[in-house]
Amino acid sequence: MKILLTGCSGQVGWELARTLLPLGDVIAANRSEADLSDPDGLRRTVQKLNPDVIVNPAAYTAVDKAETDRDLAFLVNAEAPRVLAEEAAKKSALLVHYSTDYVFDGTKNAPSTEDDVTHPVNVYGQSKLAGEQAIQATGADHLILRTSWVYAARGQNFLKTILRLAAEREELNIVADQIGSPTWARLIAETTAHILRQILLERQQDVFNSGIYNLTSAGETSWHGFAQGIVEIARQQGVQPLKNRVINPIPTTAYPVPAKRPLNSRLSTERLEQHFDLKMPSWDSALRLCMEEMV
Ligand SMILES: NC(=O)c1ccc[n+]([C@@H]2O[C@H](COP(=O)([O-])OP(=O)(O)OC[C@H]3O[C@@H](n4cnc5c(N)ncnc54)[C@H](OP(=O)(O)O)[C@@H]3O)[C@@H](O)[C@H]2O)c1
Numbered sequence: 001m002k003i004l005l006t007g008c009s010g011q012v013g014w015e016l017a018r019t020l021l022p023l024g025d026v027i028a029a030n031r032s033e034a035d036l037s038d039p040d041g042l043r044r045t046v047q048k049l050n051p052d053v054i055v056n057p058a059a060y061t062a063v064d065k066a067e068t069d070r071d072l073a074f075l076v077n078a079e080a081p082r083v084l085a086e087e088a089a090k091k092s093a094l095l096v097h098y099s100t101d102y103v104f105d106g107t108k109n110a111p112s113t114e115d116d117v118t119h120p121v122n123v124y125g126q127s128k129l130a131g132e133q134a135i136q137a138t139g140a141d142h143l144i145l146r147t148s149w150v151y152a153a154r155g156q157n158f159l160k161t162i163l164r165l166a167a168e169r170e171e172l173n174i175v176a177d178q179i180g181s182p183t184w185a186r187l188i189a190e191t192t193a194h195i196l197r198q199i200l201l202e203r204q205q206d207v208f209n210s211g212i213y214n215l216t217s218a219g220e221t222s223w224h225g226f227a228q229g230i231v232e233i234a235r236q237q238g239v240q241p242l243k244n245r246v247i248n249p250i251p252t253t254a255y256p257v258p259a260k261r262p263l264n265s266r267l268s269t270e271r272l273e274q275h276f277d278l279k280m281p282s283w284d285s286a287l288r289l290c291m292e293e294m295v
Contacts, residue, residue: 007058015189036080082134106262176224176249180265214267
């Protein structure tokens with residue numbers, strides 16, 4: 001089985017390049033090998049490689065920049081997934097795609113389920129929702145995995161930023177009224193591999209149904225709680241000298257950024273856990289495991 005993986009240098013893509021290995025021949029493509037801002041070139045690449053499965057973690061993920069870079073965000077997050085899905089449909093291949101809690105406006109007072117009404121509040125969320133809808137419209141066999149608050153030992157993310165700031169500053173102010181579940185890229189990649197095994201069997205048996213699944217860690221916290229967890233673990237590890245003494249909780253309104261964020265980023269993983277017989281680990285246990293690799 002041939003698996004085309006896009007965005008292999010990203011947080012999730014880098015992990016997938018490892019966890020997908022036992023499933024088949026993985027063609028791990030970076031931006032220059034599969035450019036999602038060039039739909040025609042992307043189409044030719046897929047046709048040439050002729051994969052059985054396309055796994056697409058590549059995305060325009062600069063949430064604030066997307067507010068003023070709408071065309072590129074939509075090209076990469078909506079048009080390119082449409083092309084991948086169209087090519088998958090032609091060959092009866094499977095497309096595994098990633099999306100986000102930012103397809104919701106975050107006003108629900110509970111974790112969002114896959115069937116809740118979408119209503120993105122920023123351009124990034126709009127472009128990711130357009131990608132989901134474009135894939136669905138092609139009729140290709142697909143799996144859309146919505147995740148949230150992704151971090152990893154590599155790449156640019158909140159974990160790395162907090163570790164840097166905690167080494168530099170005694171006092172940090174972190175938003176405390178946005179809640180979600182920080183999710184380790186490794187967990188997303190391991191879970192994808194597990195799911196994929198089952199899906200491939202379901203397709204062989206002709207019982208596969210395309211659909212959306214939420215894929216996050218269990219439990220919830222705020223960005224403030226996430227930062228506290230990071231600094232606490234770093235302090236216990238005792239490897240890095242930390243200047244930080246206090247992390248102040250602040251409201252979203254005190255930290256203005258170009259893109260509006262949903263206050264509630266929580267996603268229910270019940271459908272995923274039931275269908276694939278999984279139990280998602282708590283966000284803080286996964287964070288500890290990730291940070292163990294960083295020392
Ligand atoms: N990060 C989060 O907090 C978060 C939250 C919810 C959902 N998600 C979704 O989860 C998935 C994985 O996110 P991530 O955190 O792994 O993202 P990431 O670390 O920002 O990586 C994005 C990847 O996409 C690639 N990329 C960007 N533009 C491209 C283009 N024009 N052509 C080809 N590749 C391109 C990047 O390549 P370069 O390395 O060359 O830039 C990088 O490999 C995405 O679908 C994202 O929307 C992420």
